[in-house]
Every structure is written in C-alpha cells, then in structure tokens.
Amino acid sequence: MAYWYNVDTKQVESDDTRSQNAEVMGPYETEAEAAAALATARANTEAWDEQDRKDREWESGDAGA
Structure with missing residues (x-):
C-alpha cells in the first residue's frame, strides 16, 4: 500500500x-x-x-580557492 502526504490537510493518506x-x-x-x-x-x-x-564555483574556476 502506498501513502501520501496531503499538503492542504497536513495529514497522511493511504x-x-x-x-x-x-x-x-x-x-x-x-x-x-x-x-x-x-x-x-x-x-x-x-x-x-x-x-x-559548488557546481557554479567549479565552473567559474573558484573551486578550492
């Protein structure tokens, strides 16, 4: 059985x-x-x-600086 979280009611539903x-x-x-x-x-x-x-830093060459 799967369970769901209802964002509106803040309840778990099956x-x-x-x-x-x-x-x-x-x-x-x-x-x-x-x-x-x-x-x-x-x-x-x-x-x-x-x-x-981290990816942006690496791409800009700032990684490890």
Whole structure:
C-alpha cells in the first residue's frame, strides 16, 4: 500500500483514503515516510542548492580557492 502526504490537510493518506484532486506528495512506502514528506523535501532542496553552488564555483574556476 502506498501513502501520501496531503499538503492542504497536513495529514497522511493511504491509497484507500487519498483525496481526489488534492495537493499530495508521494507515494511513500510507509506512513512515517509520508509524515516526514515536508522535511524530506526541504532537506533534498537544501542539498541540491548546495550542489548547484559548488557546481557554479567549479565552473567559474573558484573551486578550492
């Protein structure tokens, strides 16, 4: 069974209870993963932003400076 995080209601939903046309994130394998959806998304975004910063430094020749 898949789980979803509903951004509107801030609730975890299963395939059986998932709102139609709702703003949901997922699917996740567990309820706990779905409940942590916003924190996971935030951490991923921060990691990607940091990698982008490093890539820009490398491309501009500032890496290791």
